Amino acid sequence: MSVPGAMPKHNDRLLCFYGDDFTGSTDAMEALAKSGADTVLFLDPPPPELLAERFPNVRCFGVAGVSRSMTPDEMERELRPALERLHAYGTAVVHYKVCSTFDSSPRAGSIGKVLELGRSVYPRQRYVPILVGVPALKRYTLFGHHFAAAGADGGTYRLDRHPTMSRHPITPMRESDLRLHLREQTDLPVSLMEWTALDGVPEEVSARLEHRLEVGEPAALLFDVIDDPRLEAAGRLMWREAEERGTGLFVIGSSGVEYALAAHWAKEGLVDPGGARLQAAEQADQLLVVSGSCSPVTQSQIAWALKRGYAGIRVRARDWLEPGRADEARRSLLKQALPFVEQGRNIIIYSADGPEDPAIAALREALNARGMEPADSGRLIGTQLGRLTSDLLRATGLRRILIAGGDTSGYVTRELGIYALSCLSAIVPGGPLCRCYSEDPRLDGLQLALKGGQVGGADYFERVRLGG
Template structure:
């Protein structure tokens, strides 16, 4: 293990940060996750640090400013490498934030190039001929094209970056990636002639491709992408095999699932949870907005009706119902749901719940902010990219925060079981 901070990762939302942290921990790195840029001078024993921001949907100028603040914190820790982590479905529109953030990081670090590598094959995200696919379907033809916050109408990563970035992209296709490192470098040198700065888009179709990408591009100061290559980068940087000791995933106390995501995966996970006979309660955004329902009114009823069972509270709904809700006001509805779910998480913790599972990126960010924990140890994963997290300030708590699209159909059941200490 090194005494230096080997990699500093800045993530665009909290579930993206926990996703990245889980893949770094899998490589054997001592990994810490921070909710925002640390404000204290406390030191931690860590090889990798991940800072969770909210830049995925933030106003672009603020997103760039926040990202640079995180990068400068990493620079103070003498980080060897900077990694900009974004969604594995790229999550972008022509005026999206990924390009401006990457441009600013390249300029701050005085680097000429970086890679764009959003693929995560284990979760069905692949890049072929520079195009991003979701479960074999081009991004712009997948269900993600109708994402309520960041609709995805293009699958060519170069074309996605062109309207956003000051710098051009160079595709490094599967055929080129089959060459030696020297041959790939020669190709890049030829293609980048006359370019002030540029981005490289390597094809990444199979899990095994990560090792080659880490070998060829891992020495770069600035890298970017999803979580797919982070385990191989971690191995390259610290030379430690998988299977390093991790903190225990289990703790005492009841468990609760809080779901704000409306993804198809989360809707299926809710169905499986309910069919297993567990207690669930759906909250109505309209009643939250008009004050008919409040967390303080909902929670006592949930406690009484659940009769000691594991609990699911959700606002998730079908795309048709979501569209109806958005007619009221997308921001108003989202804010009401996030506030209610985060308030319910705090009420649950006060009543002895120690295992808290949250579905949805924005929802997870709201919950962690409300609970007030700023630093987390990273434990084992429930599913690829979804680790158990232990607040450094309260090691009795187990948090599991998943992006809406992640996890198996029985994910909620698995998470509750893995975090429960056997009696």
């Protein structure tokens, strides 16, 4: 018999998560850090001795991946061993972190494939909770349909009518009902715990959940999220399931999973939000921005910064399709950037100026001509931008950088020579400033912000430079 609110006896760590991209992973880390749960994000699954020796007090930890741009076959090879590794850590909850706009398709970042892998790695689990709504980020799920705000100052749209997500270059959202969206990716049945079922005393809400499991026998249960009370109710149900299992509960969702669980943990006294260590960072003399994003939100941020004196360097991504030419192009960009650093200028290196930039279609055509998938653009741009960023950091000693774009962030960060991140300062929800850990003393303590396409207002870059 489990005691309500008690920690599962097998482990004193609450949760570990695997992010399908880096910006979403820092978003989950931020949600946990705000709750007072010390959290570290690793680039690769950490050896147990590293956790024990260097991070003995962390309550939660994550691994930042790049599976959002992978095909199902690639996900099978990459994710199955990763999920088995996470299961072996013995945390109460194991969370596969997806973007809060549910970016996925049958060909790229298939969440349906993740569900199948989860059911395989956790065969005795009754159902897989799926929770995507995050009120703090203006993401809502209502009767299974998902809605998202368009930028910090924009309206809220159903995903299939969202000005960005409906036209995403790799994973455009054609359907807002997340159950129907998943049906294109897997044959496993998904039922709904609608928002009205989350109202009432805990016993009533639990009984409604049990009824849905008995009637439909679903492989997964999608939770509506329209406000914080229902988010906390979903967190209570997930935690109860984790307690009763006594071993890792596999969950799929956005950082709403962390917000939901943390809200319940705070009520049960498992975490203390008043003990959160986030604080404003000091102002940086210079900021380097590296962007592979084609979001209109990032477009407005680039325009805002350029008008205020930031130096812009445009990348011609097609030059990176051939290895020999890629090296030459990277050296040319480095040569352009160095004088701006010497002048004390803030710098933006970017590959696209919004979703209508002709360079996007040109790159796609070039990829197609070489038999490559559109999703390969993220790997191509991110890897080359990462090498350029690494060269620039080592040549100049810059200490604060910002990377824009979910796929870009993952590939760039992996080129930097760091092994972990922790939250330093909350700039805007979903876009914190982080502290880097590296064996290289030139990079240890580097300050890094990772920004998804939809995160932040027009002045976000400058807010990162100012530290809060």
